[in-house]
Amino acid sequence: MIDKINSQFKKLQERLGPKAVWVIIGVVVIGVIILPMISFPQRAYWVRVIGFTGLYIILGLGLNVVVGFAGLLDLGYVAFYAIGAYTYGLLASGQFGIHISFWIVLPLAAILAALSGVLLGIPVLRMRGDYLAIVTLGFGEIIRILLNNLRGLTNGSQGIVGVDDPVFFGIEMTSGTHFYYMIFIVLPLVVFLVTRLNHSRLGRTWIALREDEDVAEMMGINTTAAKLYAFGTGAFIGGLGGAIFAAWQGSIFPGNFNLMVSINVICLIIIGGIGSIPGVIIGSVALITLPDILRQFSDYRMLLFGFLLIVMMIARPEGFIPSRRRKLEMHEETNPSLD
Amino acid sequence: MNILESTAVTKQFGGLVAVNNLSLSIPEQSISCIIGPNGAGKTTFFNCIVGFYQPEHGEITFNGSKINGLPPYKITGLGISRTYQNIRLFSNMSAIENVLVGQHPHMHTNMFDAILRNKKYQDEEAAVLEEARRLLEFVGLTGMGDQLARNLPYGAQRRLEIARALASKPKLLLLDEPTAGMNPQETAELTKFIAQMRDEFQITILLIEHDMRVVMEISEQITVLDYGSKIAEGEPNEIQSNPKVIEAYLGRGAASGLDQADNGQGE
Amino acid sequence: MEFDWVRFAEQLVNGLTVGSFYALIALGYTMVYGVLTMINFAHGEIFMMGAYVGLYSLNRMVDSGLYESNPLLAIVITFIAGTAGAAITGVTVEKLAYRPLRRAARLAPLISAIGMSIFLQELIRLLPSMGESITGIKIGGTFLLPEGVRNAVVGFLEEFGGARVKTYPGVFSTEGFHLGEVYITYSRVIILGISIIVMIALSLLVKYSRMGKAMRAVAEDKDIAALMGINVNQVISKTFLIGSSLAGMAGVMMGMFYLQIRNTMGFIPGIKAFTAAVLGGIGNIPGAMLGGYTLGLAEAIGVQFLPAVYKDVVAFGLLVLILIFKPTGILSEALTEKKM
Numbered sequence: 021m022i023d024k025i026n027s028q029f030k031k032l033q034e035r036l037g038p039k040a041v042w043v044i045i046g047v048v049v050i051g052v053i054i055l056p057m058i059s060f061p062q063r064a065y066w067v068r069v070i071g072f073t074g075l076y077i078i079l080g081l082g083l084n085v086v087v088g089f090a091g092l093l094d095l096g097y098v099a100f101y102a103i104g105a106y107t108y109g110l111l112a113s114g115q116f117g118i119h120i121s122f123w124i125v126l127p128l129a130a131i132l133a134a135l136s137g138v139l140l141g142i143p144v145l146r147m148r149g150d151y152l153a154i155v156t157l158g159f160g161e162i163i164r165i166l167l168n169n170l171r172g173l174t175n176g177s178q179g180i181v182g183v184d185d186p187v188f189f190g191i192e193m194t195s196g197t198h199f200y201y202m203i204f205i206v207l208p209l210v211v212f213l214v215t216r217l218n219h220s221r222l223g224r225t226w227i228a229l230r231e232d233e234d235v236a237e238m239m240g241i242n243t244t245a246a247k248l249y250a251f252g253t254g255a256f257i258g259g260l261g262g263a264i265f266a267a268w269q270g271s272i273f274p275g276n277f278n279l280m281v282s283i284n285v286i287c288l289i290i291i292g293g294i295g296s297i298p299g300v301i302i303g304s305v306a307l308i309t310l311p312d313i314l315r316q317f318s319d320y321r322m323l324l325f326g327f328l329l330i331v332m333m334i335a336r337p338e339g340f341i342p343s344r345r346r347k348l349e350m351h352e353e354t355n356p357s358l359d
Numbered sequence: 360m361n362i363l364e365s366t367a368v369t370k371q372f373g374g375l376v377a378v379n380n381l382s383l384s385i386p387e388q389s390i391s392c393i394i395g396p397n398g399a400g401k402t403t404f405f406n407c408i409v410g411f412y413q414p415e416h417g418e419i420t421f422n423g424s425k426i427n428g429l430p431p432y433k434i435t436g437l438g439i440s441r442t443y444q445n446i447r448l449f450s451n452m453s454a455i456e457n458v459l460v461g462q463h464p465h466m467h468t469n470m471f472d473a474i475l476r477n478k479k480y481q482d483e484e485a486a487v488l489e490e491a492r493r494l495l496e497f498v499g500l501t502g503m504g505d506q507l508a509r510n511l512p513y514g515a516q517r518r519l520e521i522a523r524a525l526a527s528k529p530k531l532l533l534l535d536e537p538t539a540g541m542n543p544q545e546t547a548e549l550t551k552f553i554a555q556m557r558d559e560f561q562i563t564i565l566l567i568e569h570d571m572r573v574v575m576e577i578s579e580q581i582t583v584l585d586y587g588s589k590i591a592e593g594e595p596n597e598i599q600s601n602p603k604v605i606e607a608y609l610g611r612g613a614a615s616g617l618d619q620a621d622n623g624q625g626e
Numbered sequence: 627m628e629f630d631w632v633r634f635a636e637q638l639v640n641g642l643t644v645g646s647f648y649a650l651i652a653l654g655y656t657m658v659y660g661v662l663t664m665i666n667f668a669h670g671e672i673f674m675m676g677a678y679v680g681l682y683s684l685n686r687m688v689d690s691g692l693y694e695s696n697p698l699l700a701i702v703i704t705f706i707a708g709t710a711g712a713a714i715t716g717v718t719v720e721k722l723a724y725r726p727l728r729r730a731a732r733l734a735p736l737i738s739a740i741g742m743s744i745f746l747q748e749l750i751r752l753l754p755s756m757g758e759s760i761t762g763i764k765i766g767g768t769f770l771l772p773e774g775v776r777n778a779v780v781g782f783l784e785e786f787g788g789a790r791v792k793t794y795p796g797v798f799s800t801e802g803f804h805l806g807e808v809y810i811t812y813s814r815v816i817i818l819g820i821s822i823i824v825m826i827a828l829s830l831l832v833k834y835s836r837m838g839k840a841m842r843a844v845a846e847d848k849d850i851a852a853l854m855g856i857n858v859n860q861v862i863s864k865t866f867l868i869g870s871s872l873a874g875m876a877g878v879m880m881g882m883f884y885l886q887i888r889n890t891m892g893f894i895p896g897i898k899a900f901t902a903a904v905l906g907g908i909g910n911i912p913g914a915m916l917g918g919y920t921l922g923l924a925e926a927i928g929v930q931f932l933p934a935v936y937k938d939v940v941a942f943g944l945l946v947l948i949l950i951f952k953p954t955g956i957l958s959e960a961l962t963e964k965k966m
Contacts, residue, residue, distance in 0.1 A: 329741025
């Protein structure tokens with residue numbers, strides 16, 4: 021049966037030429053833009069679900085730099101998301117009576133997360149593979165525990181409520197639609213950023229690191245620096261997502277930043293096709309949108325989710341859209357695909 | 360002038376002395392060979408040169424400055440590059456990207472140049488891409504550049520590894536059993552290619568090789584290792600006639616290999 | 627304030643108890659890692675299955691009166707049941723979710739394991755409602771199954787799983803003895819004793835038996851081992867069998883000791899045990915035991931100086947420190963050394 025699914029999938033891919041792919045992308049983009057403008061039943065719900073999917077695509081793209089490009093298995097990505105969220109939460113709420121503009125805090129949160137990514141990176145750089153996985157997992161848990169217990173700073177499990185709404189040219193951003201558009205403006209920027217990095221000298225360095233760390237170092241690559249760049253970039257994007265999340269929700273709690281967030285993001289990357297940017301998008305739709313839709317139907321959503329993860333790995337371990345390397349020898353720059 | 364000098368280098372693994380008190384000089388722009396039975400410490404010595412292993416004793420100098428103790432990436436930056444006994448390409452990158460990674464030490468654009476894709480970045484990318492295509496052409500892989508390295512045929516993978524090593528503009532190129540797994544015709548081609556490479560790029564080549572025909576044909580200097588120690592050194596004809604080598608290393612089976620090498624040269 | 631040595635000593639004893647659980651679970655991680663180089667993320671759930679099967683069996687013993695008439699036998703049967711339940715789960719999980727992925731990229735088995743972990747947790751939680759809907763299938767207005775069967779199935783599943791916290795009958799008494807001023811319950815001694823005996827037996831097995839040798843051969847190189855006539859699949863199955871049995875044993879003991887079990891109980895001990903395995907040098911059997919006890923004791927000592935909520939911070943902080951100074955764990959195994 022699995023072979024059948026696989027061959028069906030291949031046939032589908034063949035039938036849809038490159039043109040069809042662009043048509044689909046165009047339709048999706050237009051759909052995303054006009055969706056909140058039209059009125060239909062449960063509009064607010066859909067805007068929220070798709071907005072969330074967008075947010076997870078952002079997170080996925082960030083973690084993809086670390087896991088997909090550089091091959092560093094980071095199970096504590098949620099930490100950077102949390103750092104971004106709490107940066108905004110603390111600097112724009114009644115917690116300390118500080119109210120700095122969202123547009124100032126947003127880059128600040130991302131930079132702070134990137135710095136903590138680099139700081140975490142320094143001690144763990146020498147570790148490989150699974151050691152790294154468990155240490156980053158531990159780091160994520162430590163951040164969550166600290167958020168829960170540093171009551172003076174974070175208000176503990178009561179969280180930070182009443183986080184300021186961003187103001188955009190005099191408009192207070194309160195509704196889900198506002199954040200929906202914010203996310204889908206930030207998202208292409210992030211896609212742009214990681215695509216450019218992927219095909220640059222740094223991107224090649226990351227892939228080389230993933231493929232064979234020893235050889236990469238003997239090809240003259242400073243692997244330590246390359247890993248720090250990957251950690252920093254991934255954390256930067258995570259921080260960005262976190263700040264948006266805090267502003268959108270208006271309140272944040274340590275429970276929002278548990279291990280399941282990291283696991284979800286890792287899974288969506290791998291389901292989509294590790295290292296592949298379109299893969300992250302498809303993976304987010306598969307793992308964030310679908311379970312949320314299933315939520316309405318039944319209690320069996322997570323059971324199904326677990327089951328599908330297994331089936332997916334067996335049927336198509338390389339993910340929906342495996343990453344490809346751009347053609348450079350023969351058709352340089354003529355195919356500026358998303359990949 | 361010697362480009363590489365190793366003085367009394369010793370590398371141990373627990374109780375095993377893999378390289379023992381090895382002193383060796385490699386003249387500039389020579390083609391030199393290290394031979395020896397399996398486990399003689401040849402690859403370990405390579406790993407010491409490139410900084411992957413730290414020798415316990417001794418000193419390795421490159422162009423007159425000490426290099427042992429430096430991290431591998433710095434040593435590569437100074438101009439030493441290598442290939443591997445069991446091919447180690449970046450298998451999920453295209454062939455040309457493998458070469459581009461090799462050019463890394465000579466590139467200067469940073470992350471922000473890449474994001475902005477400014478003129479500096481575009482110029483550099485165009486230049487390295489041109490150079491990479493030239494290197495692929497030199498090793499005879501034109502037209503294969505966009506294939507994933509792992510999809511290339513075996514011989515092509517070997518040549519791609521050499522192209523990648525050349526991409527870092529080495530002054531000294533270390534080849535670890537470049538003809539392993541090749542048929543006689545491919546081997547003969549590669550042997551010629553190695554000499555050609557030295558002339559074209561004006562580099563020094565040090566290789567580990569088991570095929571005596573290759574060794575005798577291209578080496579200007581041969582070093583024989585056994586149990587980590589140097590047991591002989593000299594020009595091919597000296598090595599061939601050295602009783603110590605024949606006794607300690609070549610043995611009966613390999614002695615016939617020498618005969619073959621003689622025949623080969625005679626043809 | 628003077629340092630409370632008695633409390634400290636009691637914490638140490640507690641550390642040994644918790645460390646026993648960590649060590650037993652860590653062994654499963656480390657053995658699977660040694661053989662397959664994969665993190666069996668579902669191992670915590672296998673431990674949880676052991677606790678559930680153990681509880682079900684113990685409840686039957688209590689119901690049937692066997693527990694009253696011969697408590698020791700009842701407890702032994704409970705242990706066997708819990709261990710077997712976990713072992714069967716482990717072997718099945720390997721066969722269904724990991725074996726097809728043996729040649730896949732490194733991350734694929736990890737994701738499959740994460741999926742399995744979620745699946746098992748949810749399965750236990752949903753068993754009763756699944757039973758109800760499946761046995762409630764009607765054809766033409768009548769139930770497919772007779773009422774008695776339906777009630778039996780649903781009753782069994784209610785008894786076995788569900789979303790609620792389940793409680794073990796009190797098996798261990800709080801009786802104990804004084805060692806100086808320190809009070810130690812017999813249960814702690816029993817747990818420590820069983821764990822150490824089992825672990826020593828396992829070490830001997832792996833070191834000296836034919837199967838142990840086969841296991842090490844498979845860990846070294848699966849293809850070569852297969853060429854040498856070793857049935858690789860069987861060795862891997864046995865590895866899962868042993869590792870899961872130990873986890874099941876830990877599950878039963880933890881249920882008896884802490885009394886309350888739930889479907890999410892595997893998560894934290896699972897993570898901690900994995901930490902312990904890494905601490906000791908993953909793939910290394912004595913390392914996993916050492917790592918388990920080190921972690922248990924470190925947490926116990928840590929909470930002496932820090933608020934108890936920082937227990938996990940101590941565990942992970944220790945891990946980070948050790949890995950910084952010794953990146954391959956306390957007893958690094960030879961296999962992880964760089965090879966060229």
